[in-house]
Amino acid sequence: MTNTIGALPFEQFSNFLKSEGIRIETGPFVTRLRTKLTDVIENLALLYSDYPAFTQAGFSDFHLDIHKPASIRRWIQPQVNFTFDELTPFKPLPRPQAYAIFEWGLNWCISNYAHQYLIIHSAVLEKNDAAIVLPGVPGAGKSTLCAGLALSGWRLFSDEMALIDPSSGQLVSSPRPISLKNESINIIRNFSSSAVFGITINDTTKGSIAHLKVPEQSIQLCNQKALPKIIAFPRYRKGASTSLSPLSKSRAFMTLCENSFNYTIQGKSGFSTVKTLIDNCDCFEFEYSSLEDAIRTFDTLIEQIQ
Numbered sequence: 001m002t003n004t005i006g007a008l009p010f011e012q013f014s015n016f017l018k019s020e021g022i023r024i025e026t027g028p029f030v031t032r033l034r035t036k037l038t039d040v041i042e043n044l045a046l047l048y049s050d051y052p053a054f055t056q057a058g059f060s061d062f063h064l065d066i067h068k069p070a071s072i073r074r075w076i077q078p079q080v081n082f083t084f085d086e087l088t089p090f091k092p093l094p095r096p097q098a099y100a101i102f103e104w105g106l107n108w109c110i111s112n113y114a115h116q117y118l119i120i121h122s123a124v125l126e127k128n129d130a131a132i133v134l135p136g137v138p139g140a141g142k143s144t145l146c147a148g149l150a151l152s153g154w155r156l157f158s159d160e161m162a163l164i165d166p167s168s169g170q171l172v173s174s175p176r177p178i179s180l181k182n183e184s185i186n187i188i189r190n191f192s193s194s195a196v197f198g199i200t201i202n203d204t205t206k207g208s209i210a211h212l213k214v215p216e217q218s219i220q221l222c223n224q225k226a227l228p229k230i231i232a233f234p235r236y237r238k239g240a241s242t243s244l245s246p247l248s249k250s251r252a253f254m255t256l257c258e259n260s261f262n263y264t265i266q267g268k269s270g271f272s273t274v275k276t277l278i279d280n281c282d283c284f285e286f287e288y289s290s291l292e293d294a295i296r297t298f299d300t301l302i303e304q305i306q
Helices: 010-018 038-047 095-113 142-150 183-191 216-220 249-258 268-280 291-304
Strands: 002-004 022-026 029-035 052-054 062-067 079-084 118-127 130-135 155-158 161-164 178-181 201-204 207-212 227-236 243-246 282-288
Touching: 010 022, 010 029, 010 038, 029 038, 029 095, 038 095, 062 095, 079 095, 095 161, 095 201, 095 207, 118 142, 118 268, 130 142, 130 291, 142 155, 142 178, 142 183, 142 227, 142 291, 155 161, 155 216, 178 183, 183 207, 183 291, 227 249, 227 268, 227 291, 249 268, 249 282, 282 291
Parallel strands: 029 062, 130 227, 227 282
Antiparallel strands: 002 052, 022 029, 022 052, 062 079, 118 130, 118 155, 118 161, 178 207, 201 207, 243 282
């Protein structure tokens, strides 16, 4: 039976996760998840309430399990394991990071196995049938900008990965909660009263992180692809004026290749896909400190290319 997670009584949702698992649909992927960990279950119920879920058996792209290790670590300095298809690809993390290991682990599954797409480390959003690709290194302000746009009427495709269909050049939507770190958490809390956050997880390798719930419309429209029109490399710099500068297509091409998870695996197809992406887009470097000014800049830019 197909339903949304929010439509399931919490006790029923919890019982399925603890036993045979629940299959969660996020755009083109279905993930079967099992866990008995209460904080993970509660965070999923909050952040994934609008996602389609399947309680019956069926095909899943990924089979995941989040659980405590069967050792003394269950009791002394407790840890948590991530299991993918009964394999454990990562070292255990401290027990409070259980929800984070689910999100990080699912990102790892997609970037390592979804080779039907060219995958670039980037946020992607859409407005007025035109998509913007926002590649960025950690600390560049990509996720903060992505969250601000998603809370300002832009449709979220992904905070982490641009999925490009090589046959059409279109971007495929797989929206999931936006991971925000450290100061960005309070920036977005103060930016929008409609922002819904899961638990804050402290002392990770990235500092403190919290996940922002995806606006419902982005989930409802996730089967709609979009053509990329803008590539902008964002960089947050405290006190900087908002600046949008043209970037050469040759430099943009090389940087996108460097930020792709599977460009070398795709081979000739990867080269052709990136070339088509660059040919179809205006390319920019973008520096900002004011989130409000950044959003106005991209609102204006997307109107100009229509």
